[in-house]
Amino acid sequence: MASTNSFLMLLHTLTVLILLFQSPTTSSLAMLLSIKHRTIYDYEAVPYRVGLRLMIFPRNFPHQKVHKWSVTVNGNEIDQQFENAYGEYEAIWLAYQPEMPIEIVAEGSVKVEDNSGVLQNLRIKTPNGIFLRQTELTNPNDDIRALAREVPAEGTLDMAHKLSKLISERVLYLAGKTNTATTAAEALQDGAGVCQDHAHLMISVARELNVPARYVVGYLYDPEQEDEYGDSHAWAELYIDTLGWVAFDPSNQVCPTDCYVRLTSGLDAKDAAPMRGLVVGTKAEAMDVKVTVDCITQ
Template sequence: MRCEIRHATEYHYPTPAWDSFNQVRLHPSQEERQTVRSFHLSVTPDAEVSSHRDYFGAIVHHVHVHDPHTHLKIEAQAIVDTHARPDPEPVQVMALAAERGRHTEFLVPCPRVPAGPWPEVFHVARPDLSDDLPGYLVALNTQLYRRFTYDTKATSVSTPLAEFAKDGRGVCQDFTHAMLGVTRQLGIPARYVSGYLYSGGEMLGAEATHAWVECLVPGYGWLGLDPTNNCVAGEKHVKIGHGREYSDVSPVRGTYYGGGRGKMDVAVHVYSEQ
């Protein structure tokens, strides 16, 4: 599937701001399941732009606007071809024992996914060592999808996982942190994925950047699971990057001097050619 993506972030300030510095993670990743055909980042007003790859391999752009300004627009455009992957073959949960030491960063607690009895909190049955791992993960994905309610007004980017667990209402970021909490407590290496979703009107979370989970399956690699939509991440999912939690892959964040209390608007459009 070919996807054309346009992502615009705009800031409006009541008084001039200056020395605005932003970290921008909007460049889709190049990997087995997707090919980046083009990417272009435009900034208004003129800005100093540089880039590097972060610890997890994502391309990060640094946008620095020196001069006073009351409006800042950062727009990314990309064309990406996504490719279907075969389903993983059955593999027992016990096969993870040999893999955990190489992926401890996706097992240990982090600020947005702290340690806790998350399987018990979300009433999730722990798997037996002989259980089929991919089958268990797909069933877990469905269980969490059914337990939570998608509600764009219920949470913010700073809502703790414990609060979401209590109310059960939130967005893709919350669904993803919840699944990370469960899988990591079960000893399954899992990482937070930021990206885009081609919806066509039938999937949740396409109005902005989307989030889902990748879990390690020995002999297969990282299996993408989308608990917001109760599906395996497929050709409609375009990955930007991954990390331990949202903070590692937040799309745009930064600082500035002056400006007063600014207003931010975000518009995401994903078009597709089958």
């Protein structure tokens, strides 16, 4: 088994090196994906004021090209307004006693090429060292430190592959076991979780090993779920000295391919949330999210 894993890691490294010397336009593995991300907020009473921070504008970089994209709030189009320190595009929406419910729709099409998870020329203003900072959701405990010691590796890339596999074995994918407030340590203790928990745990261990790591939110095309409603997806990116930032998805045991659309990133799920809000005048909130991702061309 160990020799098989070593072979697969070597194969990934060779694939990455080949792709790095290719022109971004020469890749034969590409998909044009159609995405619709619909979120509805409703309240028991009309709020006096609502402010939304929207980070639902996918970026262009060599292996991800946005063909068209629109964001609307209650039918009114919202344009991206500024670029934050992580290089993500944002917009702010503010309303007094808005029409209820509040419906946010982000939709469009994005072409993605398979680059074995390597993010080439993704401009970012934030120093890599910022992504060594642990957060409330990623803070390591003794169990996480023990897990970090279980990942002997020949280089950072080898470590990342072994860690991704180890996490998928220790934390089984099981919806409903955790929630948005679950920490990496709690997910490891429970032995079950979802993509958010896998990403948090990988980030926590990587930072414990002094490897910068960040949380990524995006969309995943799954042919078996075409035309079905789902949710956004989450994975981790680690900084590999020889390659730069490389993405890893422990939930699916892959480095993201042309089935993945990158949306936002941050220190953890809270920091990378595509939408955040401030409500004045009411408390009870109901939220409904529906995401569809379909393949237009392959």
